[in-house]
Amino acid sequence: MNxxxxxxxxxxxxxxxxxxxxxxxxRTVNHQDYLLAGRSVHPFVMAMSYGAAFISTSAIVGFGxxxxxxxxxxxxxxxxxxxVGIFVAFVFFGRRTRRIGKALDAxxxxxxxxxxxxxxxxxxxxxxVIFVFMPLYSSVVLIGGARFLQSVLxxxxxxxxxxxxxxxxxxxxxxxxxxxxxxxxxxGSVMVLGLLALLVMSYWLxxxxxxxxxxxxxxxxxxxxxLPEEAAAGHLGWTVMPRFHSVWWWTLVSSLMLGVGxxxxxxxxxxxxxxxxxxxxxxxxATLIGAVFILFTVGSAYVVGALSNVFFYHSDKGxxxxxxGKLAIEAAGGNPDMVIPLFISQALPEVLLYIFALTLxxxxxxxxxxxxxxxxxxxxxxLFRTLVRGESDSISITRAGVVFGILISLVLGxxxxxxxxxxxxxxxxxxxxxxFLPTYVAALYWRGATAxxxxxxxxxxxxxxxxxxxxxxxxxxxxxxxxxxxxxxxELISTFPWPYVDSMIYSLPLAVLALxxxxxxxxxxxxxxxxxxxxxxxxxxxxxK
Amino acid sequence: xxxxxxxxxxxxxxxxxxxxxxxxVYGAVNWNRSDEEDDEGEDGQA
Numbered sequence: 001m002n003x004x005x006x007x008x009x010x011x012x013x014x015x016x017x018x019x020x021x022x023x024x025x026x027r028t029v030n031h032q033d034y035l036l037a038g039r040s041v042h043p044f045v046m047a048m049s050y051g052a053a054f055i056s057t058s059a060i061v062g063f064g065x066x067x068x069x070x071x072x073x074x075x076x077x078x079x080x081x082x083x084v085g086i087f088v089a090f091v092f093f094g095r096r097t098r099r100i101g102k103a104l105d106a107x108x109x110x111x112x113x114x115x116x117x118x119x120x121x122x123x124x125x126x127x128x129v130i131f132v133f134m135p136l137y138s139s140v141v142l143i144g145g146a147r148f149l150q151s152v153l154x155x156x157x158x159x160x161x162x163x164x165x166x167x168x169x170x171x172x173x174x175x176x177x178x179x180x181x182x183x184x185x186x187x188g189s190v191m192v193l194g195l196l197a198l199l200v201m202s203y204w205l206x207x208x209x210x211x212x213x214x215x216x217x218x219x220x221x222x223x224x225x226x227l228p229e230e231a232a233a234g235h236l237g238w239t240v241m242p243r244f245h246s247v248w249w250w251t252l253v254s255s256l257m258l259g260v261g262x263x264x265x266x267x268x269x270x271x272x273x274x275x276x277x278x279x280x281x282x283x284x285x286a287t288l289i290g291a292v293f294i295l296f297t298v299g300s301a302y303v304v305g306a307l308s309n310v311f312f313y314h315s316d317k318g319x320x321x322x323x324x325g326k327l328a329i330e331a332a333g334g335n336p337d338m339v340i341p342l343f344i345s346q347a348l349p350e351v352l353l354y355i356f357a358l359t360l361x362x363x364x365x366x367x368x369x370x371x372x373x374x375x376x377x378x379x380x381x382x383l384f385r386t387l388v389r390g391e392s393d394s395i396s397i398t399r400a401g402v403v404f405g406i407l408i409s410l411v412l413g414x415x416x417x418x419x420x421x422x423x424x425x426x427x428x429x430x431x432x433x434x435x436f437l438p439t440y441v442a443a444l445y446w447r448g449a450t451a452x453x454x455x456x457x458x459x460x461x462x463x464x465x466x467x468x469x470x471x472x473x474x475x476x477x478x479x480x481x482x483x484x485x486x487x488x489x490x491e492l493i494s495t496f497p498w499p500y501v502d503s504m505i506y507s508l509p510l511a512v513l514a515l516x517x518x519x520x521x522x523x524x525x526x527x528x529x530x531x532x533x534x535x536x537x538x539x540x541x542x543x544x545k
Numbered sequence: 546x547x548x549x550x551x552x553x554x555x556x557x558x559x560x561x562x563x564x565x566x567x568x569x570v571y572g573a574v575n576w577n578r579s580d581e582e583d584d585e586g587e588d589g590q591a
Binding site for chain 1: 550554558562571579
């Protein structure tokens with residue numbers, strides 16, 4: 001790829017982003033505009049923004065590369081992303097979040113939960129959880145974007161890190177959620193175009209859908225022959241599921257399908273988007289658009305990642321020396337993150353390389369901007385205004401919070417060791433799901449849930465998640481090192497399958513149990529509050545006690 | 546099926562398309578539909 005040409009393309013793209021950010025800035029006059037985009041976002045913008053915030057570079061490049069290594073079993077994750085992350089989220093969570101959020105005049109996820117359970121302390125606690133854990137995830141995305149700039153533009157990594165953070169910081173800080181969502185809509189459109197083109201080109205290169213799949217199926221014997229480690233982990237071929245109850249089976253089912261698939265429901269940066277639309281009609285329309293977005297982005301990435309094996313192994317046209325005749329993971333030098341970029345650079349015509357480079361840049365920037373905005377609003381709106389400045393306004397305080405959140409992520413990007421940074425996503429998803437999901441469902445559907453029950457649930461969720469991450473799940477416990485420091489072992493229970501079972505599998509049920517048990521024994525919220533959240537017509541559906 | 550080596554992966558492939566179709570049909574059928582409480586709360590905007 002020509003770095004100068006890409007630099008010019010990226011500059012034009014940045015000018016478009018700057019213009020959209022400026023539009024957001026001009027249309028932001030109060031804190032409702034800054035935090036919720038004025039509650040009047042177009043359904044296309046809402047759906048694309050939700051999707052672009054949901055799908056980061058790691059979902060495309062990281063999981064796409066894992067599909068190249070382990071195959072199409074990962075399509076169950078994209079199914080979960082569509083069925084749970086879009087349909088269940090929009091239809092069962094979105095409508096009520098929007099209605100109750102407006103009734104309670106909530107502007108952020110912590111404020112939504114805090115007001116629903118009549119507990120300012122709960123708002124502060126959730127904001128603190130976001131403040132502590134979200135910068136870890138932000139720094140993962142930030143580093144991914146900086147590494148990409150470093151490789152494409154051949155620039156110094158630290159300069160790339162600063163440049164990437166500065167560009168996103170400018171439009172998030174000044175444009176608020178309006179700026180973020182306008183830019184997300186542009187980036188989401190680029191992502192769909194780039195990944196759809198990649199899918200179509202891949203099938204075309206490999207002789208069509210069924211022929212490409214057949215070729216990949218026929219390569220299954222190569223797993224045992226060429227990839228002994230993967231075969232030992234349960235890999236049986238790229239178009240079959242891993243061996244039941246194997247290491248890879250547990251990783252696919254517990255960490256990816258359930259951990260990532262269900263965990264998406266409880267992410268504050270996604271939940272807040274439901275409150276940005278005018279009515280449930282916009283959410284109905286966004287359901288359609290969001291599902292198509294997910295299929296064409298992550299669905300394409302997982303299929304293409306697996307099919308890249310056929311391309312590398314069989315094709316001898318235009319393949320760089322030393323790559324042809326290899327499996328995808330071999331061609332990528334054992335690094336799954338390199339599978340998709342290598343395939344693109346070898347298989348696609350040059351014009352598509354630029355589109356795809358912008359696609360990856362968009363995926364990183366759109367996720368990062370959402371994370372920065374939510375972290376900043378938690379610091380400025382939920383923490384600072386609650387603890388220090390009372391109910392005083394506001395946009396400037398929230399902007400200061402956004403800048404502070406960005407600085408924390410930037411510092412983490414510079415100082416934390418790679419082992420911990422790389423596990424940031426898992427830590428964030430695990431803690432969010434166990435801490436927030438039972439509470440969020442109860443806030444929307446259960447009149448009988450009490451503040452004490454929610455405190456018990458969140459405490460259990462955070463505590464058990466962290467215990468699992470620090471002491472049980474090998475990938476995180478080995479990287480974090482606390483278990484080894486205290487016990488001399490990388491995890492407390494080495495009996496299979498426990499080192500490979502995602503912490504959400506046990507932390508989420510325990511958090512639900514704590515919520516139900518404590519709520520049954522404590523005083524329900526005041527009736528006027530419940531009446532505000534669940535109007536008479538909806539009372540029967542929400543009744544649980 | 547579809548050249549895939551295993552029923553579970555073929556099912557995942559089809560389930561992706563089916564899930565999108567469900568969302569598309571849901572969105573199309575409810576394109577102009579708004580909940581009663583939305584209409585009440587929107588001062589006629591919804």
